[in-house]
Each structure stands twice: as C-alpha cells, then as structure tokens.
Amino acid sequence: MKLRLLASTPAVETLIATAMLTTTSGASPSSLFHRLSANPTKVAETVGRIEVQHGSILEHNRLDWLLEAREGEVLKILLANRFFSVTRLGSDSWLLSANLRTILEYQVEGDEFSGLLMSSIENLIPSAYAFGRRKA
Amino acid sequence: MIVELLAQTSSRELLAALPASEIPEKDFLGHLSFTFAVEGISRACSHQLVRHRVASFSQQSQRYIQVKRLNEHVVTPPIITEKAAYDFASFIDVASNVYSKMVEGGVPKEDARFVLPNATETSLLMTMDGRSLMHFFGLRLCNRAQWEVREMAEEMLRQVRLAEPELFGEIGPYCVQLGKCPEGRFSCGKAAEMKARYS
Numbered sequence: 177m178k179l180r181l182l183a184s185t186p187a188v189e190t191l192i193a194t195a196m197l198t199t200t201s202g203a204s205p206s207s208l209f210h211r212l213s214a215n216p217t218k219v220a221e222t223v224g225r226i227e228v229q230h231g232s233i234l235e236h237n238r239l240d241w242l243l244e245a246r247e248g249e250v251l252k253i254l255l256a257n258r259f260f261s262v263t264r265l266g267s268d269s270w271l272l273s274a275n276l277r278t279i280l281e282y283q284v285e286g287d288e289f290s291g292l293l294m295s296s297i298e299n300l301i302p303s304a305y306a307f308g309r310r311k312a
Numbered sequence: 313m314i315v316e317l318l319a320q321t322s323s324r325e326l327l328a329a330l331p332a333s334e335i336p337e338k339d340f341l342g343h344l345s346f347t348f349a350v351e352g353i354s355r356a357c358s359h360q361l362v363r364h365r366v367a368s369f370s371q372q373s374q375r376y377i378q379v380k381r382l383n384e385h386v387v388t389p390p391i392i393t394e395k396a397a398y399d400f401a402s403f404i405d406v407a408s409n410v411y412s413k414m415v416e417g418g419v420p421k422e423d424a425r426f427v428l429p430n431a432t433e434t435s436l437l438m439t440m441d442g443r444s445l446m447h448f449f450g451l452r453l454c455n456r457a458q459w460e461v462r463e464m465a466e467e468m469l470r471q472v473r474l475a476e477p478e479l480f481g482e483i484g485p486y487c488v489q490l491g492k493c494p495e496g497r498f499s500c501g502k503a504a505e506m507k508a509r510y511s
Contacts, residue, residue, distance in 0.1 A: 182329035185321050185345055194318075194349075195370035195437050202377050205349035205370075205437045206316045235368035236439040238321045238345035242331065261342050261441075265333040273343040275368070275439075 178244040179272075179292040181300070185237035187213065188276060188301050193222035195233035223303040234277035234304070241296065243270040245289075253289055257282050276301065280308045313387075313460075314351040315467040318437075321345050323476055341442030341479070348438050348468060354387035356430035357460040360452075366444040371436035375422040378415060379432060382408035386431040387460065404429065442479065445472065450486035453510070455500040457485075484510025 185191065190212050197212075198205040212219050226234070243250070246268055253260055259278040263271040279293050298305045321344045350361075362369060379385065383404050392400045407427050414424040440448060445468075451457065452465035472480045487493040487503040488510045 183321055183326040185319050185347065187319055191319055191347060191437075198370050198435065198437050199373045200376045202372070204314070204351045204435050206314060206318065206351060209318050209349060232368055233370055236347045236370065236437055237319075238343070238439075238441065240321065240326050240329075240343050242329075263335055263339045263343065265331065265335070269331070269333075271330065271335065271343060275345070 177249055177288055179296055180242045181239060181296040182242055183240045184300060188237045189219050189223050189303055191236045192233055193219045195236050196222055220303055226307050231277045234280065235275045237275050238273055240271065240273040243272040244268055245270065256285050276304055283308055313353055313464060315464055316349045317346060317471040317475060318349050319347045320475055323479055338443060341446060344442035345439055346445055346472060350438055350464065351435040352433050353464060354430060354460060355432050355434050357464065358434050358436060360458065360461045361438065364444060364448055366441065368439040369436055372434050374425040378421055379411065379428060382411065382432065385433040387433060388431065446483060449483055450489050453485040455502060456495060456498060482511055
C-alpha cells in the first residue's frame, strides 16, 4: 500500500482555530480568520487545545491523496470509516479524500493505512499531527 | 450579511498532481471543499443551512455568547419593514428586555436564549464539498427559495465563480443545471429567464 498527498485546503490549522473561536467568542469568523492568519503563534496555541469531543471544528478542510492499494484494502478502509471519499483511477489506483476529523478518528484502527495517513500530515498540520499521536 | 470564501481545495492544484485519468466531473467535485464565513444572517436562515447534511458548520453558540443589544442584531425581512415595522420592533424590544433580565437574574444563557427570536443574527463557518455545493445552488438559487438564503447563495456563487470559473461558470438553480424545472406544479415558469440570468 502506498499513499501520496496530492492537494489540501490551505491554512488548515488557521481554519481550525477560526472554527474554535467562532463558536465561543463574539468575533466574526472572517475577522478571526484574517487576524489568525497573521498570528501563527496564536493558531498553534489555540489548536493545541483541541478536544476530540468537538470534532466538527476539524471538518473545515479536505485533503486528497493518491492511494495505491488492492480493492480489498480499500473496502476495509471504507468499512472502518464511511467518511472517506474514493474514486477509482486504475486497477489498484485510487483518488482518496477526507477531512482531518476522519484522519484522526481512523487512528483507532492502528493499521498500516492509519500510519500512512498520519505521516502525510506531519509537516502540513503539525499541531493536529501531535494531537493524533497523543491520542494513538 | 457578509459572505466570504475563506479557503478551498483547488481543482487546478489537484488536477495538476493527479496522474492522467478520466474522472467524471461529479466524482471529482466530491474531492474538493469550500469553506465560507457567513455573518449577520438570521437564525431562520441558518436553520435552513443545516438541512444540508453533507456539510460542516461551526456556529456562534448562544450557550457561550450573550446576545447584547438584540434590537441592533436582528435581521428584518423587507416585507415586515413595509407592513409591520412597529409590531416587529415592539416584539424585539420585549424579547430583548426579558432575555437581559433573565441573564442578569442568574438564568444561564443556554436557557435564557429560549426567548430569542428567529430574527436574531448569527455567524458561522460552513464547509461543503463541491458536489454538495452544486446541490445547494440547485435548491437555494431557485425562485422558490426563501429570500435570505437565496441572497446568501447568490453571493456564494459569485465568489466560487471567481475561484473556480471552469467548474461553476454555468451553474445556477436546478432549472439551469438540469435544463428543466424539477418543481412540478410549484414551478415559477421562468426557466428561460433563469437560464439567461445564470449562463
């Protein structure tokens, strides 16, 4: 099995912080997003407080991968979590996408695919990566 | 009302990274996402948004955020301004006073909010995949949609057309997307007019 990240929503952690503060502060989401975009320290601090119970804040993004896997392996992934989207590109080649909540929730499987997912976001979404590792 | 497309997964970026392959447009759209900030809409409007289940929402919480000066933070339908402005304003004043009195008297915000009207303003972050967004436009740009959510959909469409002209350039309500109105006997009968407007 091979997994390669192809594309992602930009500024995923800024969007997570924006979602967190939108729900609990009186500030508007657009002004929060623009203020946070200029303040990576505040973003890291806010995202560092993620609680898994409030998973919806992790859904404002989408990541796309090229997955090379056999049909049975893809079926196993889809049976474990219905929030992955898959399009067949070739016999063992798939376009796969999901949001960060799905990635983190998949970690309970503890299989090869969960490890590949986490590795693919290590540099892109470092705070969420650290959170996912703690939960695992 | 303020609507801003904050972020998206770019179709160009994804297509450039994909190995050459044929993907039906409907399937491809499901792999893209669009995140909007929506501000100053009524709770009546946000109730309609959450009917769109394949979407994610982070909305200002009335459990945590106290509504202050309610009469400055309500959405008033134009027809009410025209026909019932005084009654509407009187009701908002009463609701505002009762709410504030309850909060000051120790009623938790999560319970005091039971007297707040659907007109109360709210803000939220909303994310939809491309396919759900097409469906949203199909329904909410329709002449039969409620004016506030239609106004919001118009602004969303304007912004996604700038960001993804190839995907959304020809998109409109379902009569435009399908080439015929699916509303049956409720049809407004203006399919040709809508096609000219959105094409």
